[in-house]
Amino acid sequence: MAKAKTSRSPAPAQSEPYVVIIAGGKGERFWPQSRAARPKHLLPVVGDEPLLAQTLRRVKAVVPAKNTFVITSAVQAREVAKVCRGLIPSANVVAEPAGRDTAAAVGLAAALVGARDPHGVFAVLPADHVIHDTKAYQADLRAAFAAAGAAEVMVTIGIPPTEPATGFGYVQRGGEWGRVGEGKAAKVVYEVKRFVEKPKLEVAQQYLKSGDYMWNAGMFIWSVPVVEAAFAAHAPELDAGLAKIRSALKKKRPLAATLAKVYPTLQKISVDYALLEKSTNVVTIPATFDWDDVGAWPAVAKHFTPDAAGNVARGDVLVEQAANNIVFSEKGHVVTLLGVDDLVVVHTADATLVMPKAKAQDIKALLAKVAGHKRAAKLL
């Protein structure tokens, strides 16, 4: 990726920002609490509300509720609508008739915002991250809106790494691109040299050491024209399909019918690969907030206060001679552990999981077995 080439023609001063929350996910890694129709963002994995609701509450000081959209999948639409009730207008929840990866979702997001404001600036944010420092998050988001509103750039919020993670893509930052905000609130925006896919451990260790690399958390802030131009330039095939959605929205045709027809035909490709890796106008703001994507059960532990033996529990849990376990139980059921260490034990009304923390990555192998069960449709 070359040096960011940008012009700085600001968007109209009064325009309000938009946000599109991408609420997808397969619901595998938090099984049996998560299911296909109830993945991580619909669960209170951490906190008292589903992560999606927490995300909506976190952005609402920055973006008006009427400008907040949620894109989800058909199978999750009902539950997502329930969580969104009272937080955003129900018409702002849009269901993809089929999963077509993130580029299509971003194209749909741009179409939704563009139908309201052809010059609109919007953020695309994941629904299922855990962020405790809401004030810092909102400040970073405001800075990103300011940058994306001031110039034809794609802004990504990069997460400064705290460990050599191999499960995330990375963003390599370049020199200073500019500054947004005034005085103490001023933030440096950096050029992006390149996006890199999930690295091997040794490479991740170098990234961590260098200080130039940040985790790509899938948080992008940009304007409708910038995104449309990127689709036209780097993903023309996909853009042709998206044009039909934009046209239907302009003509106020029913969206669901258009999506049912067009969406399944869209190219299946990630937005990183389709647009960001190929664009030269990408900039980044290093996040000043805490961030965790809580990738699987063991990651939950650090958000809870453990007992003296290091056990983390939610619900009715009794342990004896047991250490460093993670135990979740549903209401009205007591889970008891005697003499076991380092396990994950999760009880729900119809299924219980027992595994060592170290085996959390192998849960797909177990779910393949569950898929053969006579009640698989309900269990998965």
Add this chain to the structure above:
Amino acid sequence: MAKAKTSRSPAPAQSEPYVVIIAGGKGERFWPQSRAARPKHLLPVVGDEPLLAQTLRRVKAVVPAKNTFVITSAVQAREVAKVCRGLIPSANVVAEPAGRDTAAAVGLAAALVGARDPHGVFAVLPADHVIHDTKAYQADLRAAFAAAGAAEVMVTIGIPPTEPATGFGYVQRGGEWGRVGEGKAAKVVYEVKRFVEKPKLEVAQQYLKSGDYMWNAGMFIWSVPVVEAAFAAHAPELDAGLAKIRSALKKKRPLAATLAKVYPTLQKISVDYALLEKSTNVVTIPATFDWDDVGAWPAVAKHFTPDAAGNVARGDVLVEQAANNIVFSEKGHVVTLLGVDDLVVVHTADATLVMPKAKAQDIKALLAKVAGHKRAAKLL
């Protein structure tokens, strides 16, 4: 104990045998399936019926249903009556108002049988043993009835040990006392030298090697006069209390009211200690049937066919990369194990237990914790 001194005045030829099943137990070792009100004998720990029902079916070819009594505790009485329904008359289920150990229960048993037949021969048998070879069991029981009907002896069925168990008392046999039965069905009856309490491992190993010792399984066969004489001789205090029960039964007074008044005052002592260790007329028949008291969860495994990885499961259970586990799940709930070995996992509607097999003996420590739970009354 000296050589058995016995006279051989047989009981009347037509008298039918009686049996009194002792269905007590605390319901701790099979928690959470077992509870105070639902101990092991009320569970289908092995097989498809509660162990009590299996015991009743096993004896019914030897003893008529009308002559079969069950003594249980007040807290278990309702469930016991349910299991006995259709198998024995409901009036034959008698509840102890308070647990007073086995000597009092045997005294009550003798009173119940004596009210029907003052010379009656009866067996006292535990309700919660697992025995697969019913024919051999019935043959041994018939031999014991024959011996107890032919002479003033206390017959115990001894279990030839298969390992140096430290959890059972032992019976040391002496020389041949006599024979019962004809031809191929003839069985040797041995004198009993002494009863010994649960030994240390080294002692148990000597017992196993000697061939003279058998496990005391709490199976006794004797006549009403023999038992009454033993109480009078060796436990006069207890006998005085039991006399009130015998008298009430003779006068056809309501048994429950008498028990409520008298039973809690009875001396709390085991029948082994109160009678058998002090009697000189004890003989034994070595069991020719298989026998298991299934003392705790790990003992269950050998009664099931394991999968290729050595897992034993009942109910909806799915395992992946898991070996040598024992997993029980209740209907409509699937228990899944990923990457764990040698665990016991038991799921019931309101409680789940996860422990290594090796920790099964420590379950009391866990139950002490459960006792502090707000729903302890239901959970225990």
